Amino acid sequence: MSTTRIFVARLAGCAVFDRQGDRLGRVRDVVVVYRRAASPRVVGMVVEIPGRRRVFLSIGRVVSIGAGQVITTGLINVRRFEQRASEVTVLAEILGRRVALADGSGEATVEDVAIEEVGAGDWEVTQAFVRRPRSGPAPFGRGATAFVKWNEVREQDRGGRGQSAAQLIQSTADLPAADLASTLLELPEQRMVEVVHELPDERLADVLEEMPEDAAARVLARLGDDRAADVLEVMQPDDAADLIAKLSDERGEALLDLMEQDEADDVRMLLAYDPDTAGGMMTPDPIVLSGDATVAEGLALIRRHELAPALGAAVSVTLPPYEPPTGRFLGIVHFQRMLRYPPHEKLGSILDTQTEPVRADTPVAEVSRILASYNLVQVPVVDENGRLVGVVTVDDVIDRLLPDDWRSADAIETRRPSTNTAAVTTLPSRSRRASGGGAR
Structure with missing residues (x-):
């Protein structure tokens, strides 16, 4: 296995292949566990496989990491990844944390971490890329950066908020709207709300169009009326109409009153039709x-x-x-x-x-x-x-025509006929080394 130091932020989105070159999915995060008097150990990766299902890939099944790709043995447990209490996801939870530098020079923010193979099949966090707070006038308002060994930083709160909403948005900037919608729905409620408030109106509109209507309505309910109206204005009118139909009559009417009149008129026209007719699902702005x-x-x-x-x-x-x-x-x-x-x-x-x-x-x-x-x-x-x-x-x-839960990977799996593939094989359990937790 390669002994190259790998920075985790660069792994996000990398393709995962088996030894035969068949593509299995993409890396979405790296999972570590903390240890006493030692650097966090890497126990696996969160990999998104077809159907937008996120599964766990044990680090023991990784053959090599490098050149923008991950090679595995080809054996993946396709049960949905469920994070354990002892586990920490690097991209979602560690990046963006405030740390104190052991040399006493002050605080810094973690912007990336490096993992390195320290033994056969044994990877751990070895280094952090940090940014110090700005001291005085500085170009673009950003502080100096530095590479430090992991044992030279002191985390102030391991249970903190982790990666800021802005950093998470930046790390998912290249994701299609449908994939970002899936990512948001898997976040804890409060975390999702933080990210939603940071998304630009146009990006949030695209994401809401890709969510199940009930989930999109819950997101809209967490927005103030002015912001919600701004987002609805840039949505496709038929999607906006479907979403408003999920709201109470009072709030739906209030949002329509706040929208620009032209956009609101299109939505009102669509709401006048039965949703299961051509008028109810048409796009009112053809060429x-x-x-x-x-x-x-x-x-x-x-x-x-x-x-x-x-x-x-x-x-x-x-x-x-x-x-x-x-x-x-x-x-x-x-x-x-x-x-x-x-x-x-x-x-x-x-x-x-x-x-x-x-x-x-x-x-x-x-x-x-x-x-x-x-x-x-x-x-x-x-x-x-x-x-x-x-x-x-x-x-x-x-x-x-598709069922209401068609976007759900679980729903896809329950309807998919069983097939045998060499690339992705369901394993009886998610095995771990002793330090990484027992079988799942």
Whole structure:
């Protein structure tokens, strides 16, 4: 095994492979236990495997660590990781702690720790990367940094808050919103609230869209009305409507009153529809152009980087006005069709007139049948007067048809047929060395 010193913050997100090169998951944290008169011993890693399940990988099953990857024997207990009272997670609990330096020079904050193999299969924390408080004017307001041996620091409170919310947010900056949502739901309630209050509105909106509605409603309940309204404004209107529907009528109305009128109007319109109809799950801000608009104009609109792929799959063509509810719906132009015509071609001349719109009261089951039968990514929704009021995208339908707990890794496991794989094998217990605790 490699004897290279490894800094734990650099391990976060590293891929985990078995000896055959099959990818098993990603490292999310390192687990240590404290010992008397000795540095903390590494007992394993928290690894996220497919299904966003976080499991424990014993350090004894790690073959090598380095070059941005972890190699294991391939044997992983796929039961969900449950932290023991004696265990400490480095990224979540140690980084950000205040420590006193043994040389008497004052306090510092731990920004990273190094682990090192000190014997065959035996890893421990050997070094800390710390930052001293700023003394006087300093560039960017940050103090000096230093590498110190672990036995040269004195932790002031091992049961403290650990990594600050800001540091945790920074360490998860590259996580997709769905993965960050799972991470937040696994944190203790108060810890999750601290992180939520530090997240920018746009990032929190993305995360809430990926949470189960009940969990997202609980998070929203911990926010003040002004902040909650700001977050709802930047959410997709259909997701915001689903979330407000989970709140009491009084608070939902109060938040709508605080939102910008345009965003609030979209949400109110969606709340007026039955949630199990096309109107209840549609997106009320499709791409709409006139028949005189050109292919070049259509491609420019769907090229916008903030646009969801399913929403950019087609352009709706209507009579004026071009904001829902629009003038009479004329048809749609799929982006692939636009690619087959010159930039100056008028959209009105290349309409797909075979794709019929659905009414806002069409049941979800019928909308899903239409999408599947005609291999569509989106279907337009019109009112009783033939005016476009929105579009239903395939992800809207999938989200509505899946069970409420579909985001849960436990739910995925209970529905997944049993399979035998060489890479991930369920073990009868989570074995430990004597110093790291008994079998789980």
